[in-house]
Amino acid sequence: MIADEAFTARILESISDGVFTVDEEWKISSFNRAAERITGVPRGQAVGRYCFEVFRSNMCESACPLKRTMKTGKPLIDRTGYCVTKKGKRVPISVSTALLTDASGAVIGGAETFRDLSELEDLRKELASRGPNPLFRSKSPSMEPLLGMLPAVAESTASVLIQGETGTGKEVLARTLHSLSPRRDGPFVAVNCSAIPESLLESELFGFRKGAFTGADRDKPGRFALAEGGTLFLDEIGDIPASLQVKLLRVLQEREYEPLGGTKPVRTDVRLVTATNRDLANMANDGSFRRDLYYRINVISLVLPPLRERREDIPDLAAGFLNTFAVRMNRTIDGFSPEVFSRFYAYSWPGNIRELENVVERMVVLAKAPEIDKDLLPPELQSPVVCAKDALSGEAGAGVLRVRDEAERDCILAALDNFGWNRARTAQALDIDKATLWRKMKKYGINRP
Known part of the structure; x- marks a missing residue:
C-alpha cells in the first residue's frame, strides 16, 4: 500500500499540470511540483491552508468547480478562468475536478488539476494582433x-x-x-x-x-x-x-x-x-x-467592391479590428453599442476598410468603458442616422429614390443579420420603432431565411 502511494506521488510530481487535493474542511492536503510552479507558492506554505488562500482564482467565490463537484458528486472538465500567482501575475488556466475517496468509497475530500494556458493565450493574442481576414468572412x-x-x-x-x-x-x-x-x-x-x-x-x-x-x-x-x-x-x-x-x-x-x-x-x-x-x-x-x-x-x-457595397461585412470587420486593437493596447472592451453600428451602416466609407480600421483604432484609444458608445465616433460619423444618406447626392428624381431604396434595404438586411433577426434590437440599432421596421420589411420583401 505504501509502495502504491509512493508510485502515485512520483507520477503526480512528473506531470506538467498542477494538482492539489483538499480535505472536507477545504484545506490543502497535497500540492504537486507543477502547482508550485504555476502559482508561485511553495508546497510547505500551501499544505494545511484553505485552497482559496493559495489558489486565488476568479472562480473561487461564485463558481468554484471543486465546490460544485463536492456538492453534486460529478466531475467537471476543462473549466476556463485564471488564477493570481503569489507575485500578482494573472495566469489563464483550465480546471478539472474530481471527488477524493478512500478505499471503502467514502468521500474524504476533492482533487483539482489545473493547466497553464499562457502559451495558448499568447498565440491567440498573436493571431488577433494580425487583424481579421475581410475576405473569407464575407457575408455580402x-x-x-x-x-x-x-x-x-x-x-x-x-x-x-x-x-x-x-x-x-x-x-x-x-x-x-x-x-x-x-x-x-x-x-x-x-x-x-x-x-x-x-x-x-x-x-x-x-x-x-x-x-x-x-x-x-x-x-x-x-x-x-x-x-x-x-x-x-x-x-x-x-x-x-x-x-x-x-x-x-x-x-x-x-x-x-x-x-x-x-x-x-x-x-x-x-x-x-x-x-x-x-x-x-x-x-x-x-x-x-x-x-x-x-x-x-x-x-x-x-x-x-467598395465597403459601401458590402455593408453586410461591417459588423465582422469592425469586431475583428476591435479585438486586434484591444489586444495590442491591452484593453478589455466588450463591443460597440447599437448606436455605433447604426452609424456604421449609414456612413458611405469613402476610405473603405482602411477607414473603418482607423475609426475603430481611434475609438479603442479613447474608450473608457467596456462598451464603445457613439460619442467616440469621429465628427463625420456623428450625424443622425439616415440609412445610406450619401446615395441621395448622386442622381435626381426616380434614380435617387431607387438608389436610396436599395441602400435602405441593404442596410436593414445587414442589421437584421447582425442581430440574429431580432427585430427589437435591429429597430433600436437603426433608431426606428418596431412598427416602422416591420413596414419597411414588408415594403422591400424582406423575409427571414
Missing part, C-alpha cells in the same frame, strides 16, 4: 463571385490584376492568393509603386550590380530576386513610368530581366500579382499605359 452577395474564383485562380500561374478603390483590401487579397497557391512556402514580396521615386523604382525591382552608379559598392538583389519561387505583388501598377513598363513587359514575356549595370539576363520564377485603383483600360486606350503590358498583367481580373 457582392463578394460571392470573387470568392468563388479564388481557389482556381490561386492554383494557376496566370498574372492577376486586382482592381478596387483605395482601402478595399487589395494587398490582403493578394496575400490570400499566395497563401492558397502552390507557392505558399515561397516568399510574398509587396511593392507600392507609387511610394518609390521613379529614379529608384527600377533598381528596387531588378536590383543592381556593383559599380552600376556612384555608391554602388556591392551587388544588391531587387524585389524580383527576393520573390524568387514566390509571389511579387506590385500595388499601384498604373503609376510606373513608361520606360519601366517596357522592362516589366519583357519580364512577363521572356521570364528574365537585367539588373541595373548588369550584362547578362537573369532568369526569374515569380508569379506577378498587380493592383490598381485607376482605370487601366482607359489609360491603355489613351496611351498613358502600354496596351500590351495591360493585356499581360490582366490575364485574370479580380474586382474588389
Whole structure:
C-alpha cells in the first residue's frame, strides 16, 4: 500500500499540470511540483491552508468547480478562468475536478488539476494582433463571385490584376492568393509603386550590380530576386513610368530581366500579382499605359467592391479590428453599442476598410468603458442616422429614390443579420420603432431565411 502511494506521488510530481487535493474542511492536503510552479507558492506554505488562500482564482467565490463537484458528486472538465500567482501575475488556466475517496468509497475530500494556458493565450493574442481576414468572412452577395474564383485562380500561374478603390483590401487579397497557391512556402514580396521615386523604382525591382552608379559598392538583389519561387505583388501598377513598363513587359514575356549595370539576363520564377485603383483600360486606350503590358498583367481580373457595397461585412470587420486593437493596447472592451453600428451602416466609407480600421483604432484609444458608445465616433460619423444618406447626392428624381431604396434595404438586411433577426434590437440599432421596421420589411420583401 505504501509502495502504491509512493508510485502515485512520483507520477503526480512528473506531470506538467498542477494538482492539489483538499480535505472536507477545504484545506490543502497535497500540492504537486507543477502547482508550485504555476502559482508561485511553495508546497510547505500551501499544505494545511484553505485552497482559496493559495489558489486565488476568479472562480473561487461564485463558481468554484471543486465546490460544485463536492456538492453534486460529478466531475467537471476543462473549466476556463485564471488564477493570481503569489507575485500578482494573472495566469489563464483550465480546471478539472474530481471527488477524493478512500478505499471503502467514502468521500474524504476533492482533487483539482489545473493547466497553464499562457502559451495558448499568447498565440491567440498573436493571431488577433494580425487583424481579421475581410475576405473569407464575407457575408455580402457582392463578394460571392470573387470568392468563388479564388481557389482556381490561386492554383494557376496566370498574372492577376486586382482592381478596387483605395482601402478595399487589395494587398490582403493578394496575400490570400499566395497563401492558397502552390507557392505558399515561397516568399510574398509587396511593392507600392507609387511610394518609390521613379529614379529608384527600377533598381528596387531588378536590383543592381556593383559599380552600376556612384555608391554602388556591392551587388544588391531587387524585389524580383527576393520573390524568387514566390509571389511579387506590385500595388499601384498604373503609376510606373513608361520606360519601366517596357522592362516589366519583357519580364512577363521572356521570364528574365537585367539588373541595373548588369550584362547578362537573369532568369526569374515569380508569379506577378498587380493592383490598381485607376482605370487601366482607359489609360491603355489613351496611351498613358502600354496596351500590351495591360493585356499581360490582366490575364485574370479580380474586382474588389467598395465597403459601401458590402455593408453586410461591417459588423465582422469592425469586431475583428476591435479585438486586434484591444489586444495590442491591452484593453478589455466588450463591443460597440447599437448606436455605433447604426452609424456604421449609414456612413458611405469613402476610405473603405482602411477607414473603418482607423475609426475603430481611434475609438479603442479613447474608450473608457467596456462598451464603445457613439460619442467616440469621429465628427463625420456623428450625424443622425439616415440609412445610406450619401446615395441621395448622386442622381435626381426616380434614380435617387431607387438608389436610396436599395441602400435602405441593404442596410436593414445587414442589421437584421447582425442581430440574429431580432427585430427589437435591429429597430433600436437603426433608431426606428418596431412598427416602422416591420413596414419597411414588408415594403422591400424582406423575409427571414
